Amino acid sequence: MKRNIEVLLLLFFGVGLLHISLLTDLYLRYVRAGLRPALIASGVLLILLGAVSAARDDFPFNRPRTDQVHEHEHGHAGGPKVAWLLYVPALTILFLAPPALGSYTASRGDAETPTAPASTTGDSLYPALPGKGVVEMSLNDFTSRAVWDTGGSLKGHTVRLTGFVTPGRHGTWYVSRLAISCCAADATVRKVRVHGITAPPAYAWVTVTGTWHPTGKIGTDDASAALDATAVRRVPAPKDPYNDVVATRAGS
Structure with missing residues (x-):
């Protein structure tokens, strides 16, 4: 029985990973x-x-090997019945793949602001944004500029951010993304507080259009990322929910 469990676990986990x-x-x-x-x-x-x-x-005829017969004769054959519970994660991967981390995780984690880029030329740490149209940005870029960019490159620009809705306290809400270095276990949170529009349903993926809402003293840890929204639109969840890489560009 113990060997059966080991064989089936290997096969189930292997098939699950390939699936x-x-x-x-x-x-x-x-x-x-x-x-x-x-x-x-x-x-x-x-x-x-x-x-x-x-x-x-x-397997599956289970003709016992010599060492298995020896174990049985000395009362050591088999294993605990609880070992069958090891099938649960294997079958879960194969048939019921758990969803990606989302709003629940973000609402219970503190937002982490990206580190300000180092300047090697003495010029502005952040390149200028396109001058016309709505600028599509990643949450990572927006939050970094909102907190560290003392040059104010976000001023006068309408931006578009994509993420999922995370409820806050007292009716506040955020558009959020989770970033990972390797796997979901090391996920960090990016959040932008949204002003001016009632929150869509929690967990929904949205694009939010609006202008930068300065909060706190820029260039210090007191600053935080916020947006005065003019429009919110529901969008499908992306295939890669942790990929927040967006080529900053102006669009319609």
Whole structure:
């Protein structure tokens, strides 16, 4: 029985990893896109290990090997029944892939402001934004400028941000994103408080259009990112929810 559990776990985990990383984009809910080859290789390796174990044990016929007979005769065969619970995470990956981290996580985590870029020329730390139209920006770029840009590059520009709705206290709300370095376990929060428009439903993905709302003393930890919104539109959740890379550009 113990060997059966081990073989099936290897096979289920291997098939599950290949399912989320090779056949679908579900792996993007948990790790960075660059880790896809490692996940595929891990899935193949687990399946090979399971196949080798199955062949060695004549699975599923379960003809006991000499060492298994010896263990049985001395009362050491089998394993705890609770070992069957190990199938739960394996089957979850295969059939019920958990969703990406979202508003619930963001509402319980403190927003982290990106570190200000270092200047090597003595010029402004931030390049000027396009002069016409609505400027599409990442939350990472917007929050960094809103907190650290003493040159005020956000002044006079209408910007568009995309993220999910995170409720705050006393009716406030934020457009948020989660950033990861490796996997969902190291996720950090980016938040921009939205003024002027009633919050859409929590967890909804939206694009928010508006202008910079200065908050606190720029260039210090007292500053925070905020936006005076003029429009909010629901959008589908992206395939890669942690990828906040946007080429700053002006649009309609």
